[in-house]
Amino acid sequence: MQESDLISGGIKGAITDPYSEEGLTHARLYYEEIRKFSTDCEKIASNTEFSYDQILMVKNYLFIHIHNLDGELKQFDPCFEIAESWRRLAFDKKNIQLHDILLIRHELKEMELVSKGYSQSEAHTITASLYNYAQASEEFYLKLMDGEKIHPDSHINSGGIQHSIHSCCTH
Numbered sequence: 001m002q003e004s005d006l007i008s009g010g011i012k013g014a015i016t017d018p019y020s021e022e023g024l025t026h027a028r029l030y031y032e033e034i035r036k037f038s039t040d041c042e043k044i045a046s047n048t049e050f051s052y053d054q055i056l057m058v059k060n061y062l063f064i065h066i067h068n069l070d071g072e073l074k075q076f077d078p079c080f081e082i083a084e085s086w087r088r089l090a091f092d093k094k095n096i097q098l099h100d101i102l103l104i105r106h107e108l109k110e111m112e113l114v115s116k117g118y119s120q121s122e123a124h125t126i127t128a129s130l131y132n133y134a135q136a137s138e139e140f141y142l143k144l145m146d147g148e149k150i151h152p153d154s155h156i157n158s159g160g161i162q163h164s165i166h167s168c169c170t171h
Contacts, residue, residue, distance in 0.1 A: 027078035030087065034063050040090040047093045050104055058107045062086075067120055097135035106131040136138040 032039065040058055045052040062082065066073050085100040106127050113123035128134065 018111065023080040024078070027080040027083045029137070030083040031063055031078040034059070034086055037090070040086070044086075044089045044104075047089060047096065048101060049103065050108075054108060055104070057111060058104055061107055061111050069120060081133075085137070097136075097140055098142055099133055102131050102133045102136050106133045139147065 011031070041052055041055040044050070044055045048055075062076060064075070066075055069076075081099075082103060085097070085103045088096050089100050089104070098129055109131060110123045110127040111118075114120055
């Protein structure tokens with residue numbers, strides 16, 4: 001599949017509940033596609049204020065690298081919101097949202113803290129107080145759902161960290 005044949009089913013395809021079965025399936029499939037893309041980092045760099053090297057580091061961190069997550073070595077779990085942010089950043093410049101930019105800032109800061117010896121969980125908590133991608137993303141999707149609550153008592157394990165469903169997509 002070429003980058004121009006992107007999996008549809010995100011916002012344009014009417015998936016507004018990131019935690020629906022359709023949303024989770026979209027995230028899993030799209031993460032696999034992102035891992036294969038060869039020009040996405042270049043496109044995101046040209047669509048934002050970030051350098052190619054910064055975007056490549058974020059891509060590797062989110063989609064490629066294996067992390068020590070509470071003693072388990074694994075990649076981050078797929079997340080609909082992150083998949084859609086990446087899609088807009090790379091291929092839908094006119095619809096880039098504030099939380100899409102926050103994703104890049106969040107991940108760059110989190111990587112910096114991890115490189116200084118913080119655990120991934122500690123780095124995420126500190127970074128979320130500065131660049132709260134989860135909150136901004138949640139607000140965006142709640143507006144799309146006309147303020148409906150998204151599985152209010154649910155939890156999901158994203159990136160090896162247990163989160164309430166409303167903040168699952170930050171690492």
